[in-house]
Amino acid sequence: MTPTAPPLVLDEDTWRARAAAHAERVDAFLAPHLARRGASVKHPVHDFLFTYYSQRPAQLRRWHPGFGAALGGDATAYAGLKGYAGDPPAVGVEHVAAQRPLLEALRRLLAATAARPAAFGCFGLHEWAMVHRADETRHDWPLRLGREGTDAVVESHRIACTHFDAFRFFTPTAAPLNTLAPSAADRPDFEQPGCLHAGMDLYKHAFRLTPMICSDLVADCFELARDIRELDMRAAPYDLADLGFEPVRIETAEGKAAYVAAQREFSERGAPLRARLLGEVDRLLAVAG
Template sequence: MNDVLPASQWRALAQAHAERVDTWLEPHLDRRQSGVKHPVHDFLFTYYSYRPAQLRRWHPGFGVGLAEGASYGEFKGYRVVDGVASVSPAFLEKQEQNLRGLRNLLRATLDRSPNFGCFGLHEWAMVYRLSEEETRHSAWPLRLGGAGTDDVVESHRIACSHFDAYRFFTPPAVGLNTLSPGPGDRPEFEQPACLHAGMDLYKHAFRMMPLLPSSLVLEAFELAWDIRALDMRASPYDLSGLPEADGEDWSPVQIETAEGKREYADLQRQFSERAEPIRRRLIAECDRLLGVSGSLSR
């Protein structure tokens, strides 16, 4: 163990983390209690498996101990020795295969040339030839109507590289994709400009918990939160009825126009630039943890 944080220090960090998470979490919980759905802001809490309580819980990461941290003994991966809680070496060793696979995926994504020409058409392919009542967000109308939406799909080249978007294509849209990503070949397809690959940095981070510091998970969460807004603004849905708060903009990115394509690509590039240091930090953490795990097994 490299360091042991005194109780006063780590409890202050844990409290600050919980308060920061609450800025996103409390409105979601209020909506859930009221039975109100938000097609953008609820996504990270409903699509991904990390529960709100887990996101709110602070962790220091592997190699850091918490003095007077006996309460952490109930959490997955922890051990408590003489009142000091820390992530156990045994838990790290069990995660070695997952860490290696994640590191390979992140490295392959980082090394691939970005594609800024997909224009978010995955969301359009998810509603292709559906009635508005059949869409995933049926409470929100299609901006161009059903026929207009289908025309956009049919008049564009679809090149979705992300399996977890591609698997939601409607059956008639599947054959329109120029790529065929599968669940087992992600390193061969993931590319750094993909919005969903950027959002999934949050998934990759929380799946490594509690080996990582919570600050990195939350940084990935905040990136995913912002990306999701663009993902839906560029979708076929009309979100003009959403309430605006804190400078939120729900105006559509009209990817069916030349101007909208430029706007989308510019924003996509900005998110790709934000994602790169997070992806590099996750790779560095994988390397660090694999190095420690290797030394433990020798």
């Protein structure tokens, strides 16, 4: 392991203020989710970040300073958390070194994705391909164009999904229609920065690096994922008007143009976050030795 400088000790007032600001920031989204969960009410758009991804609300709400900073004063609540060591508590070098396989894998994926040109020709058809000629849908909401109309959209378009975690949910009839066959083993060979799911996954990559990176970056990635998810479902085949979501009608020329414009914007928002994550991974790899 590479020798490192002693961690910067944050005084208690400073880190508690930052932790409180972080909790307030994410509570704007967490509070409605937890209220729905308590009432056993499902939301096909906003629940996704907590049902598909493994980060629990309480984990998102807890602030971490990241490797290189220690928590001064009364920080006993952090002393027993995974990754922390010492007094005052800080993320330990040993924990960073143990995460080297994760760090190396993330570096390969993030660097490959950042180096690849963005593609904007998928038009969000992955969600349509997930219900193609299926008896049931993935969400308990009606199809905007009905069963036959939905199938016709899939069959009249070129499907070009580059993201394995979307492609793996294609129905058996839709999977052969995809121009690619991404797998879990070749993500760095296919993922590209125009993909909505690659943008949402920046949140996954960020929370997998917890507590080694500052939670401010995790929250930035979470907010991007939250906004992308809305577009993802507005362009999906479901009729979500009762939830207040205006559809992006990707079966029309106007809808395709609107989708691509939004997709470009999210790609531009995601680029600096991907760069920041890559910078953190390189910093941590230097520590891991």
